[in-house]
Amino acid sequence: MIPDEIDRVLLRELQRDGRASYTALAEATGLSAPAVRQRVQRLRDEGVVQIVGVTDPMALGLPVMALIGVRVDSDVHEVADRISALPGVIYVVLTAGSFDLFAEVVCREPAELLAVLNDDVKRVPGVTRAEAFTYFGIHTHRFAWPGL
Numbered sequence: 001m002i003p004d005e006i007d008r009v010l011l012r013e014l015q016r017d018g019r020a021s022y023t024a025l026a027e028a029t030g031l032s033a034p035a036v037r038q039r040v041q042r043l044r045d046e047g048v049v050q051i052v053g054v055t056d057p058m059a060l061g062l063p064v065m066a067l068i069g070v071r072v073d074s075d076v077h078e079v080a081d082r083i084s085a086l087p088g089v090i091y092v093v094l095t096a097g098s099f100d101l102f103a104e105v106v107c108r109e110p111a112e113l114l115a116v117l118n119d120d121v122k123r124v125p126g127v128t129r130a131e132a133f134t135y136f137g138i139h140t141h142r143f144a145w146p147g148l
Helices: 005-016 022-029 033-045 076-084 110-123
Strands: 064-072 089-094 101-107 127-134
Touching (some): 005 022, 005 033, 064 076, 064 110, 076 101, 101 110, 110 127
Antiparallel strands (some): 064 127
């Protein structure tokens, strides 16, 4: 699905405020509120946009964050599925390069990260190497994509 200009306006507005009313979105697009509701629903149904509450892990008592690089010697999708199911894993991406996938993990303390790495990730069948890259700070974190 390729968004048209009205879809792009809706997406920009929703990136700014995911709780924007259909009335406010209608004003931004020049459409009626019911037409906006239908468009937003279509964008949701087609997987173009999700409307969720974004939480701050540190504010929730999860100050330890890391990206874990993983090499595998078997089906990367099966390994990714298993790692995705581990506690503390918030996303998994398949990559090319030194690692086959990366998993982002949030934990309450460094010992918990060590346990996730050594007791969980490294024990997943097919994992040949796992290395944690601990975050000391988040420099940039955006939810607005360029080009909209």
